[in-house]
Amino acid sequence: MVQRREPTARQVRLGVELRRLREAAGLNAVEAARLLGLNRVQISQIESGATGVSEQRLRRLASHYACTDEEFVNALVGMATDRTRGWWEEYRGLLPTSFLDLAELDHHATFLHEVAILYVPGLLQTEGYARAVLSGRVPELTHDELDLRVHHRLRRQQITRPYKLVIHESALRIRVSDRATSRAQLTKLLELSEADNITLRVIPFDLDGFSRAADTMSYAGGTVPKLDTVVRDVPHGSAFIDSEAQLNVFRTRFRKVEAVSLDPEQSRDFINRLTKEL
CATH class of the missing domain: 3.30.870 (Endonuclease; Chain A)
Structure with a gap:
């Protein structure tokens, strides 16, 4: 995972939403990391916007977090995969x-x-x-x-x-x-x-x-x-x-x-x- 020096507000927002889903599921960072074969620091970096997350990993997290709002998950995927340089x-x-x-x-x-x-x-x-x-x-x-x-x-x-x-x-x-x-x-x-x-x-x-x-x-x-x-x-x-x-x-x-x-x-x-x- 490449670490961003200065994540944008949009990248930070994606991380915030993933953290909210994790907390709503009652999981801590260590448990979430284990689901993806990562460590706690890597999950923390994703949730802070310091590193990105792939569509596959995001959907796996959403599934483990029991998020059934498909429209919301698709919107998060859009944020995660967006490569716009405006x-x-x-x-x-x-x-x-x-x-x-x-x-x-x-x-x-x-x-x-x-x-x-x-x-x-x-x-x-x-x-x-x-x-x-x-x-x-x-x-x-x-x-x-x-x-x-x-x-x-x-x-x-x-x-x-x-x-x-x-x-x-x-x-x-x-x-x-x-x-x-x-x-x-x-x-x-x-x-x-x-x-x-x-x-x-x-x-x-x-x-x-x-x-x-x-x-x-x-x-x-x-x-x-x-x-x-x-x-x-x-x-x-x-x-x-x-x-x-x-x-x-x-x-x-x-x-x-x-x-x-x-x-x-x-x-x-x-x-x-x-x-x-x-």
Whole structure:
């Protein structure tokens, strides 16, 4: 087994799911290793994402773990045998790994749900808006670092899967730069809202009873619901959340926020009015 120096978030997730299956079966690492003729260290490396696992071994483990969810096992096999080297690999060693993990998550997602309260999400930002947001980072980025991050963010914007965004009026009104940048950003949102795969809804300031102002979130759908992922911003980058209990919480949060927002047509009218004010 070749040991990976720095496993991706997707490789780590595969290991986490195998560990969860093992624990649900009531087996320890030594017992699981014995099933495959391996040792405990090798099982630990597989479960940490440090080494890969073949389809044959994965299916044997799933069988020994009494996992009868064939769709889920097939999805895990897909993760284990995937050899995709996406465009984000060009940035390895140049950007923090969290940037690459986000791009990989986007690429494999079956759908994306997002709630934005203070900023327009990166997947929909103009270059000027992205540059303004990233230039406000502390510690300050060098010119080359800023260019690299802006370029990476714009390359992430290849949205082909269904994408639902609920955005608060505050994110539409806050001027991260100047009036022209804000106008260009709102215009881009209007254009993107016409795409068949993008649904954009607005939460206006005057909405009664909006108590979920802290619910900024990005939710990426997996090939099966058990492999969904929530991304939350944290001081050191991005945190990936994948426990079933937490995923259920965020699914409910999104439904509630979406339910109180304006419908897509009303939202476009709302953004159009804001654009004319600038």
